[in-house]
Amino acid sequence: MDNEQLVRTVEAMKKYAVEKHVPIMEDDGIEHLTALLREQHPQKVLEIGSAIGFSALKMAEALPDATIDTIERDQERFAKAVGFIQGSGFKERIRLYHGDALEFDLELLDRSYDAIFIDAAKGQYERFFEKYEVLLNKGGVIYCDNMHMHGMSAMHIKEIPRRKRTMIRNLSAFKETMINHEGYETKLLDIGDGIMICKKL
Ligand code: SAH
Ligand code: MG
16 A cells, blocks of 8 residues: 555656656666665665655655655745655655755754755755754765766866856865865765765764
């Protein structure tokens, strides 16, 4: 029964994402991410950028003991996420928060996450990291999606549309920050659209 609800919800989410151009993770990326999470088996996960709740639901499915807290700033997507999760059979383990993660009151969240998944505005990853890493336990892991920026990270700056350049520069700078960060062990995986894994030492 649970499984039927889950399958139905995932299908409805994918359909909605295509129709409304919501950039949810692709199958390849989400499969790899959930495989990495299963290996880590975190109890508490925080996600920045829920969109319609797709990756949150897939993470909850992959981690039967975990709770997922997730933040989305877009009102319409947030409302959609609430509806989908409500009917998914997983609502006890997924907490959806509406708000801008950069202005969000940390008091509303737990203090000790085992994993943080960053998948919101690409130009702001460093700011999300700076704000939220205090909530990550030692030994915890930060996962960042879209590090290849849909292939654009490998392009020469002049080939990149002007309006996207700041975002790409910020993302590259963040990558450098993490690679050089003494408090983290960082790996960049060439899967999906590029997933970066940063383990807190
Ligand atoms: N993780 C989702 C996809 C997220 S798409 C999945 O794979 O299913 C990125 C989302 O981040 C968008 O819906 C966007 O509205 C949201 N977002 C961008 N900046 C944000 C911010 N500062 N705070 C909260 N959400 C943000
Ligand atoms: Mg993404």
